[in-house]
Amino acid sequence: MLDIIRTGLTDIRAGLGKRKIWMALAKEDVGDSLKRTRLGRLSLLLNYLLFVGTLLFVFGRNDPNYVIYLACGLLVWNFITDTITPSVTLFVGEEAFIKGTVLPLFVYVMRHTMRSTIRASYALIGAVGIVLYDKGVSTGWLYAVPGMVWIVLTAPAAATILGILGVLMPDLKFFVQNIMRLAFFLTPVFWYPTGGRLRDLLYDWNPFTHYVDIVRQPVISDTIPLHSWAICLALTALVWAIAILLLGLYRKKIVFLL
Amino acid sequence: MVHIRVENLGLQYPLQKRKTLLGRMSPIAGQNSLAGRNGKTVNRVTAIDGISFSLSAGDRLAVIGANGAGKTTLLKVLYGIFEPTSGSVEIQGRVDALFNINLGFRREATGRRNIELRGLINGWSKAEIDERMDEIIAFSELGEFIDMPFKLYSQGMGARLAFATATSFRPEILLMDEWIGAGDLNFQKKAKERMQTMVEAAGIIVLASHNPAILRATCSHGLVMERGKALFFGPLEDALAHYEKHSEKADRQSR
Numbered sequence: 001m002l003d004i005i006r007t008g009l010t011d012i013r014a015g016l017g018k019r020k021i022w023m024a025l026a027k028e029d030v031g032d033s034l035k036r037t038r039l040g041r042l043s044l045l046l047n048y049l050l051f052v053g054t055l056l057f058v059f060g061r062n063d064p065n066y067v068i069y070l071a072c073g074l075l076v077w078n079f080i081t082d083t084i085t086p087s088v089t090l091f092v093g094e095e096a097f098i099k100g101t102v103l104p105l106f107v108y109v110m111r112h113t114m115r116s117t118i119r120a121s122y123a124l125i126g127a128v129g130i131v132l133y134d135k136g137v138s139t140g141w142l143y144a145v146p147g148m149v150w151i152v153l154t155a156p157a158a159a160t161i162l163g164i165l166g167v168l169m170p171d172l173k174f175f176v177q178n179i180m181r182l183a184f185f186l187t188p189v190f191w192y193p194t195g196g197r198l199r200d201l202l203y204d205w206n207p208f209t210h211y212v213d214i215v216r217q218p219v220i221s222d223t224i225p226l227h228s229w230a231i232c233l234a235l236t237a238l239v240w241a242i243a244i245l246l247l248g249l250y251r252k253k254i255v256f257l258l
Numbered sequence: 259m260v261h262i263r264v265e266n267l268g269l270q271y272p273l274q275k276r277k278t279l280l281g282r283m284s285p286i287a288g289q290n291s292l293a294g295r296n297g298k299t300v301n302r303v304t305a306i307d308g309i310s311f312s313l314s315a316g317d318r319l320a321v322i323g324a325n326g327a328g329k330t331t332l333l334k335v336l337y338g339i340f341e342p343t344s345g346s347v348e349i350q351g352r353v354d355a356l357f358n359i360n361l362g363f364r365r366e367a368t369g370r371r372n373i374e375l376r377g378l379i380n381g382w383s384k385a386e387i388d389e390r391m392d393e394i395i396a397f398s399e400l401g402e403f404i405d406m407p408f409k410l411y412s413q414g415m416g417a418r419l420a421f422a423t424a425t426s427f428r429p430e431i432l433l434m435d436e437w438i439g440a441g442d443l444n445f446q447k448k449a450k451e452r453m454q455t456m457v458e459a460a461g462i463i464v465l466a467s468h469n470p471a472i473l474r475a476t477c478s479h480g481l482v483m484e485r486g487k488a489l490f491f492g493p494l495e496d497a498l499a500h501y502e503k504h505s506e507k508a509d510r511q512s513r
Contacts, residue, residue: 032366102338252341256271
């Protein structure tokens with residue numbers, strides 16, 4: 001058991017140490033995906049603004065805070081799906097690298113996390129713009145910063161778990177895709193939890209809710225959602241524990257399973 | 259002092275099995291588990307079985323054997339991609355490998371950027387990359403193409419860049435799966451010279467190849483492998499003779 005944990009931690013430490021590699025590769029990845037587009041990086045921002053605008057158009061603005069509610073919710077949600085959905089094929093997609101180099105597996109995890117973070121940073125510019133325009137500056141925002149940091153810190157662990165499970169169970173890819181698509185509707189990103197029992201239940205028991213709320217609530221009401229924070233702290237710790245164990249267990253085996 | 263000491267090395271790995279939705283284990287399509295003795299299915303493949311040898315500075319080892327004998331697997335164990343299941347590998351010195359020299363080249367990035375990325379992946383520092391950059395560009399003969407995207411290169415240009423990048427270091431221990439070369443006749447000559455200088459400068463070489471001429475020109479020792487086992491380890495000429503005799507015997511038996 002201790003050996004497994006040590007193997008996992010060693011890989012993580014070694015992967016973090018190769019920061020230059022995953023930063024460079026992530027930048028190339030994001031750049032490649034925009035290479036032939038006319039708008040380039042601006043399209044990442046526009047895509048986010050369009051998404052917010054469309055939902056606003058569809059659902060109307062019944063509540064004065066709805067724009068901010070939506071803007072923050074989508075910012076977090078997009079990062080979550082952008083991290084989780086592709087992570088199932090994380091190691092499968094790096095087969096040539098894993099079979100041809102001795103880079104730590106965590107390098108690929110960080111490359112993936114970095115990619116999502118770069119893309120999200122463009123949406124963040126949009127979100128800040130919307131909030132500034134709609135509400136103006138407030139010190140309560142500062143409480144949202146640790147929330148965002150915490151979500152980004154959770155991402156590598158979630159990606160590690162799903163990446164390894166994706167190697168063991170190739171079918172998982174389709175499930176995760178669908179679950180995440182569904183989860184968008186089950187998470188209070190564009191709806192309020194005041195429409196009956198089912199919505200309240202989803203609000204309380206959907207873990208994604210709380211990750212959204214640690215960013216959104218400070219911006220809307222200048223308060224810190226302590227209950228959601230407690231859940232997020234515990235969940236992230238759990239996710240990391242599982243990630244370290246799985247990494248320790250499968251670090252050496254992955255290359256044979258690909 | 260650089261050295262490699264391999265003792266009673268063994269590597270077994272599970273046949274590719276994946277959990278299906280039903281929770282049952284089943285072999286993936288086209289890869290049935292092997293039937294072993296007593297009709298039991300064998301779930302593990304023994305890729306390397308009890309190999310021992312030791313090399314010290316100046317030794318050049320040829321790994322000889324038919325396809326599937328375990329040559330590449332042995333190289334990958336030495337490099338650290340595969341973890342051995344039994345025995346031990348003790349290596350003193352920096353190990354570099356020339357396995358897949360095209361790995362990681364990006365179509366959209368320029369040649370220059372690709373050299374940087376490849377260098378990072380190889381573990382070179384920023385200073386080392388800068389130091390080698392001009393030399394790699396000159397050797398690859400890419401000229402102004404170096405600042406254009408890789409996807410515009412002809413196959414030969416891509417191969418030249420890959421070769422120039424991959425061989426621009428001075429390895430202490432060099433692992434090679436087949437001798438590499440690239441480009442048209444002129445470049446091939448240059449590539450050959452470069453490989454020779456690199457090989458001479460290296461402390462230890464392990465080269466897997468089917469080409470006796472290249473092995474004779476490069477290696478001092480030979481390791482003959484069959485089905486993961488070492489049949490012979492010793493001076494190169496003896497190893498080649500052993501391999502020849504052995505394949506003739508196997509050939510006669512199969513007739």
